[in-house]
Amino acid sequence: MTTLRPAPPRGAPGAAPSGRLVGVDVARSLALFGMMAAHVGDVAENVDWTDPTSLGAVVNGRSAALFAVLAGVSIGLVSGRDHPPGPPQIGRVRARLALRAVVVVVVGLLLMALQTPVYVVLPTYGALFLLALPVLRWRPSALLLLAAGCAAAAAPVAIAILPLYADADMFGVQLGLVYPVVTFATYVLVGLAVARSRPGGAGRQVLLLASGTVVATAAYVVGNAAAPIPFDTTSAFPGVPFVPSGSDAGQTFAQVFLSPRDHSSSVVDVVGTAAIAVAVIALCRLVVDGHGPLVTRIAFPFAAVGSMPLTVYALHLVVIAVWPDLPHGPRTWWGFVVGAVLFAMLWRRFLGRGPLERLTAQIASAVPAPAPVRA
Numbered sequence: 001m002t003t004l005r006p007a008p009p010r011g012a013p014g015a016a017p018s019g020r021l022v023g024v025d026v027a028r029s030l031a032l033f034g035m036m037a038a039h040v041g042d043v044a045e046n047v048d049w050t051d052p053t054s055l056g057a058v059v060n061g062r063s064a065a066l067f068a069v070l071a072g073v074s075i076g077l078v079s080g081r082d083h084p085p086g087p088p089q090i091g092r093v094r095a096r097l098a099l100r101a102v103v104v105v106v107v108g109l110l111l112m113a114l115q116t117p118v119y120v121v122l123p124t125y126g127a128l129f130l131l132a133l134p135v136l137r138w139r140p141s142a143l144l145l146l147a148a149g150c151a152a153a154a155a156p157v158a159i160a161i162l163p164l165y166a167d168a169d170m171f172g173v174q175l176g177l178v179y180p181v182v183t184f185a186t187y188v189l190v191g192l193a194v195a196r197s198r199p200g201g202a203g204r205q206v207l208l209l210a211s212g213t214v215v216a217t218a219a220y221v222v223g224n225a226a227a228p229i230p231f232d233t234t235s236a237f238p239g240v241p242f243v244p245s246g247s248d249a250g251q252t253f254a255q256v257f258l259s260p261r262d263h264s265s266s267v268v269d270v271v272g273t274a275a276i277a278v279a280v281i282a283l284c285r286l287v288v289d290g291h292g293p294l295v296t297r298i299a300f301p302f303a304a305v306g307s308m309p310l311t312v313y314a315l316h317l318v319v320i321a322v323w324p325d326l327p328h329g330p331r332t333w334w335g336f337v338v339g340a341v342l343f344a345m346l347w348r349r350f351l352g353r354g355p356l357e358r359l360t361a362q363i364a365s366a367v368p369a370p371a372p373v374r375a
Contacts, residue, residue: 064121086137104310
């Protein structure tokens with residue numbers, strides 16, 4: 001006797017898959033679009049609030065930080081949300097996440113092998129998935145305390161490891177320098193803490209939005225007052241602090257720990273970008289989640305992109321790699337955005353889960369899924 005099995009679920013406009021947070025997918029799409037702008041949009045190096053043409057530089061650093069915070073949120077969502085399981089189920093969760101991490105690292109190394117003229121963040125993300133495994137059952141307060149320690153240590157650690165990369169090529173500097181593990185561990189821990197927080201409906205998201213906005217504003221006000229970005233940052237390297245020549249001890253301390261420059265690994269940079277990420281995620285959830293099928297249908301183009309972040313990220317780097325004379329500018333960025341939306345909508349509508357996401361899930365399924373946790 002043949003048993004008929006239901007077809008795998010397809011992503012349809014107006015109906016989110018069961019248990020999926022569409023607002024989180026929308027936030028992922030914003031992170032992806034921001035990274036595309038940083039890679040092909042020809043945006044300014046730094047934001048000058050007196051020059052409107054430089055405002056596109058807000059995507060620098062902040063998009064990658066949002067992506068990393070969302071990685072922490074994803075880890076929390078697939079490992080029990082606010083009720084992570086205990087032994088032995090947590091062992092299976094860790095094993096499945098470890099397999100996912102390996103896939104992410106391998107995909108990242110393959111993209112780097114294409115010699116794409118873009119720093120690839122995936123190897124760092126994969127490493128952070130592994131580093132998060134021991135703290136999966138920590139309380140949000142403990143996660144935030146560890147995140148604060150990482151934020152404080154980020155700049156000194158980045159400086160300490162810099163000599164190790166003196167003779168490294170572009171392939172080498174992407175492994176732990178441009179996207180320092182300690183710096184980005186802060187973002188993953190913050191995202192995991194957000195996912196571990198008890199759900200509180202719209203009120204919880206309003207609190208996260210307000211607190212993220214206040215913390216980010218305070219951080220950048222302090223940073224711009226204490227360590228304004230030098231006019232010339234052409235000698236600055238992403239991931240490490242930059243101290244202009246001729247700086248005294250006080251100015252050096254300020255640039256190392258308080259600089260608002262993106263990718264500086266300073267406390268201001270890490271705290272400010274993490275807070276912005278929390279605020280963006282909360283805003284997306286407030287606008288999208290819980291408002292019925294009409295809002296879900298409107299958000300579907302963005303949610304489709306955000307539902308397959310690994311695929312979309314990899315594809316946009318492949319396009320950059322195979323198109324050496326790709327012109328940079330707003331038109332190119334719009335082309336990438338429209339292309340990503342059309343691809344993701346069609347794939348989600350007719351084929352469901354993204355190809356790399358499906359591959360990752362299949363590999364992770366080598367470990368049996370943990371039993372459902374009873375409330």
